[in-house]
Structures are given as structure tokens and as C-alpha cells.
Amino acid sequence: MQEIRLTQFSHGGGCGCKIAPGVLADILARAPQGIIPPELMVGIETSDDAAVYRLNDGQALIATTDFFTPIVDDPYDFGRIAATNAISDVYAMGGTPIMALAIVGMPLDKLPPEVIGKVLEGGASVCREAGIPIAGGHSIDVLEPIYGLVGLGLVHPDKVRRNADARAGDVLILGKPLGVGILSGALKKGVLDAAGYAEMIRHTTQLNRVGPALAALDAVHAITDVTGFGLAGHLLEICRGSKLAARIEFNAVPRIALAEGFAREGTRTGASPRNWKAYGPEVTLPSGFADWQQTLLTDPQTSGGLLVSCTPSVAGDVLRLFRDNGFGAASVIGELMPGTPGITVV
Known part of the structure; x- marks a missing residue:
């Protein structure tokens, strides 16, 4: 098992293998x-x-599905990351997960059963942590390894938190730091050490279970999770759905220090330029904004943090909920205001 590198089978890993936002919009x-x-x-x-x-x-009833190709080589970690990422969508709607179904596609002529079993074991471990069963699923023989979940959850209809209900004057709070995609790029290049890998796993396997507690606050108007389209892409979805403009302060955006270092050296995933090509015209950058800074805003986050839109009066409560649940990097990063949907970075 140690000689098999799962990422060698995939053309893009984690949420970085999502269809680019512009292409997806055309398809839909x-x-x-x-x-x-x-x-x-x-x-x-x-x-x-x-x-x-x-x-x-x-x-x-909340229903979602999420799956992707390997972002890491360790099969157990791949399963854990994919399951955490899939369940996050239930939390992002303000709900509590109740069960999952497994989505499994594996090249059976290239991967032995014990490797595939480790992927499933990793996913099951996260579901146990979330308190839900994997109650079934479907598997196929394919060219690239694929794993993920159908996630089902429950929420009170009054507590559903859509990405389109933000209000002018709301502040924006991000729960996890950016940079997971950059770390995955460093891993593929063979320059991510053991400590950096552990940092990557820590963020990508942290369940966003704070979602229902956030949704219990009436002054929390909108929630989404930041994944394959990067912070800028998912914030734009809030802006478009809510018909508002956003202003974010780059220096306030939490980011993984190691990932920032790699970004400054030019490391990025192929999804970053694809993301920027799709929505760059809707993002206004300040004079002198560096390429590495743009990379962080467009970096695909696999199992990224929750992005919350709330009234300023409860920002302290939201930050306390995040930090009480282990999200020490949570920060206020900007605000929403009337205007043409788009983002201004300062």
C-alpha cells in the first residue's frame, strides 16, 4: 500500500477538480x-x-452530494477529507446530519482491495465522529479513484440558512483559514514536509459542526462554505443571490502561514487561474495587489470554512461560537452593502 500514490491517478484533486464556475454556469x-x-x-x-x-x-430535509478525486496519497486520509467535505454542506444550511450514502469509483485493476478499504474506513471514521451511519451507497469501476458521500440532514424550516439571504450592513465572518489548495499543490510538487501535511489534514478533516448553532441566531442571515471556487467565488454567490456588493479587507482574511509562504513562491493549483478567469471581472483589486494574494482569494478550499453573513451586533457571538468549537482562526473579513453584485478588495 505504501508504494501506491493515489494522486498519480487523478488529473486534479479534491475540490480543485470541480468544473470551473464559468463552464458550470454555461452547462446549467x-x-x-x-x-x-x-x-x-x-x-x-x-x-x-x-x-x-x-x-x-x-x-x-437537507440533501447534498459531494465527491472528488484524491487530494492526498494516503487512502485513509483521502476518505476522511472527502467525507468531512461532503457533510459540511449540511452544516452550511444550518442543519444536523442524520445519515450518509457512499459514492465509490475505483480503478479495480490498479488498486488492491485493502487500499480501497482504507478509503472507506477513513470516510466511516468521520461519519462516526459526526454521529451518523453510512447506510448504503453505490460503487463502480472507473479510471480515476473517486470517493464522496450523499449527505442527508434535518433542519427546522425557520432555521434554514441560504446563501441568498444576506442583508446590507451585514459583516462577513470566515471560520477557517485559506490555503488548503496551495498546500495540496506543494504536496504534489514534493515540497510539503510532515508538519505541513499534518496542518493540511487538520484543517480538511475538521467538521463544520458549528453550523446549527450559528443558524440558531436570528441575526445570522446567510451561511455558505468555501470550497472549490475559492473565497472570492463563494462570496460572489452570496452577492449575486442577495443582490448586494461586498467589501473585504485582505489583511483580515485568515490564511495558513505555510500556504502563504508557498503562494509567495508561486505555488498554486490549476483551479486558481480557472476560477479567476470565470469571475475576475466581478472582483476589484487594489493597486499593487500581488499575484500571490490573488492566488489565496481564488485558492480552491477542500473542506473549507463556513462564511457567515450577520448583523454587526452579533459578530462577537458568532466569533465565540466558532472559537468555542475549535475554529481559532475565525475572523471578521468584510461587509455587505447596497450595490451591483461584486467584490471590492482593500
């Missing part, structure tokens, strides 16, 4: 309109983290 624009029952509280209209279906006056 060509898709026919489906049935929209009145019980469907959240669908595809604002590119939110999960679908939400009202069951009754006290319960709504």
Missing part, C-alpha cells in the same frame, strides 16, 4: 427546467450548498 443554463414543487425551499437557483425540502411545519 442549457439544462431544462425541472419540476419545482412548493415544498422545495432551496434548489439550484442560487448555487447553494444543498437542496432543502420541507417535510412539515417543524422539519425540512
Whole structure:
């Protein structure tokens, strides 16, 4: 098992292998309109983290799916990261996960059963931590290793937190530091040491279980998680859905120190320029903004942090919830205001 490098099979790893936002928007624009029952509280209209279906006056079902190719070589860690990332979408809607289904695609002629078993074992360990079973799933024989989950959760209909309900005057709070994609790029280049790898695993396997507590605050208006489109891309989804403009202070944005160092040296993933190509015209950068800074804003975050929009009066409460749940890097990074949807960086 130690001789097999999972990343050698994948053309892009983790959330960095997502379809670029511009291409995805073009594909979805060509898709026919489906049935929209009145019980469907959240669908595809604002590119939110999960679908939400009202069951009754006290319960709504959250449904999401997320899977990708390996971002690391260790099969157990790959399973843990993929499962943490998938469950995050339930937390981002303000919900509590109740069960998962496994999505498994493996090149059976190249990977022995014990390696595949380790991937599944890693995913199961995270689901146990989240307190949910893996109640089934589906597997196929494919050219690249793929693993992820269908995540199901419950939330009170009044506590659903969409990415489109932010309000002018809200402040923006980010729960995890940026830089996971950059660390994965350093790993592929063979320049990430054991301590850096441990830092990467620590962030990518930390469950965003603070989501329901955040949604319990009425003054928290919108939540999303930052994943493959980077901070700028997912903040733009909030801006577009809420019809607001955003202003963020780059120096206030939490970032992994080691990742910043690699970014300054030019390390990045292929997803960063693809992301910028898709939404760069909607982001205004200050004079002299460096390439490494742009890389951090567009860096694909696999299992990234929650991005919260809330009234300034509860910002302290939101930060305390984050820090009480182990998110010590959580910071206020900007604000929302009336205006054409877009981001201004200062």
C-alpha cells in the first residue's frame, strides 16, 4: 500500500477538480427546467450548498452530494477529507446530519482491495465522529479513484440558512483559514514536509459542526462554505443571490502561514487561474495587489470554512461560537452593502 500514490491517478484533486464556475454556469443554463414543487425551499437557483425540502411545519430535509478525486496519497486520509467535505454542506444550511450514502469509483485493476478499504474506513471514521451511519451507497469501476458521500440532514424550516439571504450592513465572518489548495499543490510538487501535511489534514478533516448553532441566531442571515471556487467565488454567490456588493479587507482574511509562504513562491493549483478567469471581472483589486494574494482569494478550499453573513451586533457571538468549537482562526473579513453584485478588495 505504501508504494501506491493515489494522486498519480487523478488529473486534479479534491475540490480543485470541480468544473470551473464559468463552464458550470454555461452547462446549467442549457439544462431544462425541472419540476419545482412548493415544498422545495432551496434548489439550484442560487448555487447553494444543498437542496432543502420541507417535510412539515417543524422539519425540512437537507440533501447534498459531494465527491472528488484524491487530494492526498494516503487512502485513509483521502476518505476522511472527502467525507468531512461532503457533510459540511449540511452544516452550511444550518442543519444536523442524520445519515450518509457512499459514492465509490475505483480503478479495480490498479488498486488492491485493502487500499480501497482504507478509503472507506477513513470516510466511516468521520461519519462516526459526526454521529451518523453510512447506510448504503453505490460503487463502480472507473479510471480515476473517486470517493464522496450523499449527505442527508434535518433542519427546522425557520432555521434554514441560504446563501441568498444576506442583508446590507451585514459583516462577513470566515471560520477557517485559506490555503488548503496551495498546500495540496506543494504536496504534489514534493515540497510539503510532515508538519505541513499534518496542518493540511487538520484543517480538511475538521467538521463544520458549528453550523446549527450559528443558524440558531436570528441575526445570522446567510451561511455558505468555501470550497472549490475559492473565497472570492463563494462570496460572489452570496452577492449575486442577495443582490448586494461586498467589501473585504485582505489583511483580515485568515490564511495558513505555510500556504502563504508557498503562494509567495508561486505555488498554486490549476483551479486558481480557472476560477479567476470565470469571475475576475466581478472582483476589484487594489493597486499593487500581488499575484500571490490573488492566488489565496481564488485558492480552491477542500473542506473549507463556513462564511457567515450577520448583523454587526452579533459578530462577537458568532466569533465565540466558532472559537468555542475549535475554529481559532475565525475572523471578521468584510461587509455587505447596497450595490451591483461584486467584490471590492482593500
